[in-house]
Amino acid sequence: MGSGGQKLRLLAFHGFRTSGTILAQQMEISRLSKNLEDLVDIVYLDAPNVASGPIPADVPSDIFRGPYYEWWNAEQDPTTKEILRYKGWDETLAFVKDYIGLHGPFDGFWAFSQGTILASLLLAMKQQGLILQHPCAPRFALCFGGVIAAPVMQHFYHATKIQAHSLHCIGDKDFVKKWSHKLMDTFDNPLLITHPRGHVVPALEGESLEKLRSFLMARQQESAL
Template sequence: MRISQVGNDSAEETYIAKMRFLCLHGAGTSAESLNRQGGITQALEDEGHEFVYVDGRVESAPEPDLQGAGIPPFFTHYRRDQAPGEELGLAMDHVKDIIAKRGPFDAVMGFSQGSALAASLLVNHGRTNDQPLFKLAVFICGAAPYDPANGLEFVTATEEKYPITIPTTHIVGKQDPVYPLSMKLYAVCDPSQAEFYDHGSRHLIPFDLKNTEAMIATIKKTIARASQ
């Protein structure tokens, strides 16, 4: 697939790769729950991109907002409301096993805790490998990633180095209680490679047309950057 970019008096064709996304849900939800919120992915699927939704490592109680609404079982990647410690390593191993069995994947998309886990995976892989684990990442209402070295502290950036340097999309909600953690996640990503969109709402993926179109456009910019 190609898009045309018009500059001055000429048109330049830019290659846009078809991406296969690994999709990681939030705590207390499921692959099915995230898939059912797929308004932003439908248009991208129509353009040839693929989204593979997988469940977390362990069954758990549902997210409070899903009480009586979601379809069990529900899963989590690691414990909520406190540092995961050794559970982070187990969660990363679970995803690595999925990648080995169902990959390869070009990209990763995470919601809430799924974003944090994806970021920890990227950081962990980048510490010992020159080639990134994924070409791009989409973080939606993302939580802050824990350091894969111990699972006890948040990953931080320095003035000299950003832990995540691949193209990223950050979709956040200003009314989201997780918003401060979403900004911590944004802070560890190279800003020159990052796209940012604030839908202004809570801890969810909006379904209204205006926000959906804006989120899709933001993700497309990241896909285009990763295709270069």
């Protein structure tokens, strides 16, 4: 059943070394595209950096075809394995800011895996007055298979929690589950949905789907004020 409100326009950030097209496929496979089509219009963006290494093992190339992109590549200290920098971050930040300025407005972010780091950092930086200060800038995030930024980037989260609305969909068998909860903890009053699967965009039904739809309908009501 439709909400009766104007559709939310969302900017979607794909996972590591995939693409906007692949995230759209993942949404189709999960039927979330169909189940939310009355509530949202989603724009699937490709990262500005071509994949700099092999495609993740859980991205079957016979189903999810390239080209493949990354928001950045996390470069590690070879001895300690500590992440030293996000190579490609500057290009991504400039690209996304320009895209929102040229193609906005967007109500919020829809993000998966590496894309959730980007969405959370953008909202944190917005809260600090560093970027996206225009009235129609994205104001909330939906994070699937979320990951918190590496310590080298966590200064952007600052001392206070992110005051934006957020929904976090976390898999019981997801190998990033611990980091998904850490990401959720950077937000003030986040909403949690769990599912029994791993690092995927899951099919949601019943109470979980209604929880997601209710979150989006609440954001619609805010837009109408």
